[in-house]
Amino acid sequence: MDRALRARPVEGPFALALRSGPAERLHDLTAAAEAQGLARGMALAEARALCPGLVVHPADPAGDARFLRGLARWLGRFSPRVALDGPDGLLLDLTGVAHLWGGEADWLTELRRALSRAGLGARLGLADTPGAAWALAHSGEGVAAPGATRAALAPLPVTALRLPPATTIPLQRLGLRQISDLLALPRAALGRRFGPEVGLALDRALGLLPEALAPLPEPPRFALRLTLPEPIGRVEDVMAGADRLLRPLCDRLAAAEAGARHLTLTLRRVDAAEHQVALRLAAPLRDPRRILPLFLRGIEAADAGFGIDQLRLAATGVEPLPATQLATRAAGTTPPEGALDDLITRLGTRIGLENIRRALPAESHIPARSFLIAPAALVPPAPRTGWAVARPRPVTLFAPEPVAAPARPAPPRNFRWRRRAFTTARATGPERIAPEWWLGEESWRGGLRDYWRIDTTTGPRLWLFFTPEAPGWFAEGEFA
Amino acid sequence: MTEPSPTGFAAAFPPRRGRTHEVQGPGAQVFAAVLAGVLDAPVLWVRPPRGLDPLHPPGLARFCDPSALLFAAAPNPTEVLAVAEEALRSGAVAAVIFEVTKPLTLTAGRRLQLAAEAGQSLGLALISEGLGSPAAETRWHCAPLLSPEDSTLWRWSLTKNKSGTIDSWDLRWDDETHRIAVVAASGGGPGPAGAPG
Numbered sequence: 191m192d193r194a195l196r197a198r199p200v201e202g203p204f205a206l207a208l209r210s211g212p213a214e215r216l217h218d219l220t221a222a223a224e225a226q227g228l229a230r231g232m233a234l235a236e237a238r239a240l241c242p243g244l245v246v247h248p249a250d251p252a253g254d255a256r257f258l259r260g261l262a263r264w265l266g267r268f269s270p271r272v273a274l275d276g277p278d279g280l281l282l283d284l285t286g287v288a289h290l291w292g293g294e295a296d297w298l299t300e301l302r303r304a305l306s307r308a309g310l311g312a313r314l315g316l317a318d319t320p321g322a323a324w325a326l327a328h329s330g331e332g333v334a335a336p337g338a339t340r341a342a343l344a345p346l347p348v349t350a351l352r353l354p355p356a357t358t359i360p361l362q363r364l365g366l367r368q369i370s371d372l373l374a375l376p377r378a379a380l381g382r383r384f385g386p387e388v389g390l391a392l393d394r395a396l397g398l399l400p401e402a403l404a405p406l407p408e409p410p411r412f413a414l415r416l417t418l419p420e421p422i423g424r425v426e427d428v429m430a431g432a433d434r435l436l437r438p439l440c441d442r443l444a445a446a447e448a449g450a451r452h453l454t455l456t457l458r459r460v461d462a463a464e465h466q467v468a469l470r471l472a473a474p475l476r477d478p479r480r481i482l483p484l485f486l487r488g489i490e491a492a493d494a495g496f497g498i499d500q501l502r503l504a505a506t507g508v509e510p511l512p513a514t515q516l517a518t519r520a521a522g523t524t525p526p527e528g529a530l531d532d533l534i535t536r537l538g539t540r541i542g543l544e545n546i547r548r549a550l551p552a553e554s555h556i557p558a559r560s561f562l563i564a565p566a567a568l569v570p571p572a573p574r575t576g577w578a579v580a581r582p583r584p585v586t587l588f589a590p591e592p593v594a595a596p597a598r599p600a601p602p603r604n605f606r607w608r609r610r611a612f613t614t615a616r617a618t619g620p621e622r623i624a625p626e627w628w629l630g631e632e633s634w635r636g637g638l639r640d641y642w643r644i645d646t647t648t649g650p651r652l653w654l655f656f657t658p659e660a661p662g663w664f665a666e667g668e669f670a
Numbered sequence: 671m672t673e674p675s676p677t678g679f680a681a682a683f684p685p686r687r688g689r690t691h692e693v694q695g696p697g698a699q700v701f702a703a704v705l706a707g708v709l710d711a712p713v714l715w716v717r718p719p720r721g722l723d724p725l726h727p728p729g730l731a732r733f734c735d736p737s738a739l740l741f742a743a744a745p746n747p748t749e750v751l752a753v754a755e756e757a758l759r760s761g762a763v764a765a766v767i768f769e770v771t772k773p774l775t776l777t778a779g780r781r782l783q784l785a786a787e788a789g790q791s792l793g794l795a796l797i798s799e800g801l802g803s804p805a806a807e808t809r810w811h812c813a814p815l816l817s818p819e820d821s822t823l824w825r826w827s828l829t830k831n832k833s834g835t836i837d838s839w840d841l842r843w844d845d846e847t848h849r850i851a852v853v854a855a856s857g858g859g860p861g862p863a864g865a866p867g
Contacts, residue, residue: 529762530712536760537742537753545743549727549736561727566740577731585700585733587726615816649814650696651822667726670700670733670814670822670843 193257194247203241206249207234217249251277261310262406268301271405279327281320283403298333317342320403321395325350325369339396344370351391357384369395410446412505414439421460421497428457428489428498429482435503436478449474449511455485457492458500465492470543472534472567474509480532487539534566543567551576556626556634557587557666581621582643584653584667590633593654597661601642607652607665616645620656636660643669679839679852682808682828684708689807690758690782690793697812697824698796699725700733702767704843704850705794707734711764714757716742718750721769722796733843747772754793755782761789769796779803807832815840823853 194206203223207214214234226241238244255277262272262280271283284294291297298316305312315326317334322343326332329350334342343350346369348361361384366372372380372392381389393399414435422428432455443449451474455467467488475481534546548566552559560583595602601617619642625634637659644652651669656662684705685691693701699722706713713734715725727736740763744750747770754768766786774782774795783805786793795806802809809830817823827838840853 529760533714533757533760533762534740536756540756541742541744541749541753545745547741547743549739549741551728551736557726557728561736563741571737574731574735574737577728577736579728579731582732583729584726585703585729586723587729588723645816647816649816651814667729668723669729670697670703670824 193254194250200245202243202245203228204245204247205237207246208249208251217251254278259406263409265301268297268304271403273403273405275324279324281323281403283405284316294333319395319397320401321352321391322397324352325395340373343395344368344373348372351388351395353387353391357387360384361388410442410448412439412442412446412448412450412508414503416501416503418499418501421499423494423497425486425490428492428494428501429486431501432485432489432503433478433482435501436482439503439505440476440478440481443476443505443508443511444513446508447510447512448508449476450481450505450507451475451509452505452507453481453485454502454504454506455488456500456502456504457489457494457498458502459495460497460499461495463495467492470507470535470538470567471531472538472543472546473528473531474511475528475531476511477528480528484532484535484539487536538567554626555623556631557583557623558633559626582669584669587653587667588665590655590664590666593663593665595663597663599640599656599658599661601644601654601656602663605654605663612644612646612648612650612652614644615647618643618645623655636662641666678837678855679841681834682831682837683826683850685792685794685808686833687764687792688787688790690779690786690795690803690805691808691810692795692797692802692806692830693810693812694797694799694802695811695813697814697826698722698810700814700824701810701812701826702794702796703730703733705765705792706739706767707848709764709792710735710738712738712740712762713765713767714740714742714754714763716744716750716753716757716766716768718744718747718769718771721771732845751778751782755785757789758782758785758791758793759789761791763791765792765794767794767796770801771798773801774803774805776804779805783807802830806830817842 203220203226205219205223205228206217208217216228216230216232216234216237219228219230223241223244228237228241228244234246258274258278258280262274265272265280265282269282269284269287273281275281284297288294288297291300294316298314302314313327313331315323315332317323317326318336318339322334322339325343325346326334329346332342347367348369349358351369372388377389390399394401416431416435418431422431451471453469453471455469457465457467459465467485469484469488537546544565546566547563548569548571550562550564550569550572552562554560591607593605593607595605601614601619604611604613606612620640623639623641625631625637636657639655639657641653641655644654646652652665653667653669654663654665657664730736742753744753750768750770754766757763757766774797782793808828811827811829813825815823815825822843824841825838826841828836830836837855839855841850842853844851
């Protein structure tokens, strides 16, 4: 709810609607909307009738779940153990943390302030057990002092016990509206009538039964450090150190089904100067035997000075790399898998990864825009069928160069280009290409172009064009 | 040997793997494109900052698969050779085509030759007149010819060959079979090209 409001603030009653079955129903709503008599689960049409000024946005439960996970990670500053609770709750374990904030009350105040600064409304409950905290948070707000859980729970409604409605509704029908009513009943009769869940929920809330939190796992960190008692300086030693770091790092990557794309090896010298060896890989990789040789060039270039006493290796760019089945392959027939990627990486460390490129077909009838040049490490090769062309195209294409020829639409018999004289033996054309006016390309200011293939008596087959709107001849390419 | 070894053009093209070769003349880039198509495997094309005319991949598609070409833009002529050597030595590409804009020294030519041998890949230097290296296995001169009918016609001359004879052929590209077809031997060789030996 607050996530949607943060993205687009709305004055007045506001609700999120979700399509469930045939009708759209209210998924969530603000207090202002609730004051108008609306409630969760109400049909949207009914809600609009009750409250004509209602502003409705579509709900996004998946986005909410993502947001809640992000919030849980952010709340790691308040507690090291944060667990998700349903689609809209978080449980924080305060054990051993509160004194850092000056007590539980101060911790709660600080948490509330941080949440409101972030534009989030929250209902907070604090108690000895997760069940009791949940009960307090879901029935107003409240803090149960340590050891006073039973007293804090007693006046709360039975719905605060994290029981399904199928259990709480019969309880309420029997007049058992508050938890104190349940506590007063003999436990055996309660279990016979309503099943064991009620008793279990009570015991969990009171702390008589343990309840485990399932905190979110710590996101994996792909960084390692090696501190040496004596400084080292030889390239072989540094490589051995990098190898010691690389192996556990690759094990972590394998556990996370990920591969490193960018790696940084930081060498700290004894005089506290640092040298970084950055490695950009052409493809995500987690094989230490393949990554290690790629570091050699950078490590050789590093100045060890009086020696290096710490190595830090971090995978700064990580991409998913699912495990694949190993292909059986006759040895020696083809280069091993990944040899091309390794070559791209090695050449990339020499001349820059973005300077290793490949061509991709593009949708344009303008010759110079009919292909794209992109870094080979970022795009996979296009299938060959994508290169099918309707008309013959030259093998070289350069920026148009003026041709010394009479400015007439008919192909010239004799012309000069690049300080050479040519005589036309055969002219094939014209092929008229119009500029892509919606792009306003500078080089197409000359307007339409009539392309001719000119076979010259001396051999070269040139691609010339004539611009009828600003008469003149130009050369743009050469055929095979 | 039970099978007759190929003679004429078939013996000379495609050039041997594990060697470096050179090609010059106005049709050098076409020669390289045709070679890349024949090899039908990844090819690295190393280009210096001011080299030959820029390639037009849709036009190359007639002779080879442009997606199989990797282009390396080297910042200077020395890096062209360094990149070519590294790629040849790795053996990860079937051929390395590199444009040479300053004379190849004997040392550089020899290093490239050794790298090609180590990686069993093919090196092809696009050279200008007089920039070649004595270490090259073969040297070709390629130029377009005016064709009597509307097609491609090239004259490819083998001007140096360490392990065979030199010769010259007139060739054209056959679009239907995607192959090169010998039109005529244009002199210099001992007999008609492609004749059974």
